[in-house]
Amino acid sequence: MEFPDAKTFFCPQNYQTTSSHYSFPSGFGVGDSHLVLSPKSVAYVENYFRPLIRKEVEAKINAHFNVSTDQSCSNSSTSREGVLGEDRAVVIVGGGRLRKENQQQLKLRFTNKVPSTIYTVNDVEAENGEELRVELFDVVNDRIIDVTHPLSSARIEVVVLDREFNDEEAITQSDFNRSVVPQRLGERPLLVGGHKRFRLENGVYSITDLSFTRNSSRCRTKKIRLGLRVINDSNNNNYPTIGHAVSNPFRVKDHRGQLNQKRHPPKGEDEVWRLEGIGRNGEYHKRLTSHGILYVDDFLKAYQKDSRSLRKWLGNRVSDKKWKSMVKHAHEYVPITNTIVPTFDPPTSFQLGFSN
8 A cells, every 4th residue: 555645644735625524645545444554654644634633623722712823734743832921821732823812811800899998907898888899700701701610710819009000901910910019027918818818609709808907108109909810720720811800099097097087978876076077076066065966967957947056056267168068968968767657546445236
């Protein structure tokens, strides 16, 4: 039996395909049930099938990752190598280069915002007291990663970032890593809690056990951000780079200052000094309490009854600007209207009358 030369077997352009079935070059008999191949013939067969399999594998991977394929017919060796670059993922399979340009396929993100000011010791929460939620997002399909995906339970690390970012979408991995606040020698970590590291649950997670040990006054802009990044392990080595997440900037203050914090909106049972323009144990506070105005609810009732008298109790030195600030802040409080349910009291006694 004669075989075509090695070049005929190797290059895909020299074979024909019909409905995904490949025809062998002339001179290669496949109908003989008693065909016995010598070691040299086996080598030819391997060289023949190798590019066919490579082409099919690359086509399947190209369709899965939605990336461009650079075909090469000159490299006869089979290789498989994963390369994770700084800003893009490159996977090389059998001479075909799969390149993911610019946009990452999977990206971590916060689904709500951190308040503009938070306090040490207190658990980190989102705005309106909600739990801070994160998710691993499938950018290509515009949805949360599927629960069956291996990375839906990826391990995540929360870090603190000290840097201003003009464009959060353009932050490279190097920029992210350089912005991480390191732990100072001899000091407690800036961020503590059981949720500094966690594992996603079906692609999402709620952070509830995280707090700061000191304020952000040492930082360059006095503000910091939270960052999320995937902890490298065997589960994600075979996947493209997963984009990090960066929160909105916020300031961390000492929890002792929270005692004098103004509330927006105030509650009816808040002490009256919680209103804007009224300092705790200050002149206005003392004047109001001397007239029985102890709480925000008292302030509102007095204002509705006789606003002129209320302002007079504050003294002649209160400015129009400060007075309007107090009143505006007080009116942020919306009292809960009690629903009155009518009741019916049955008679305590009754008489029965019978007619003859």
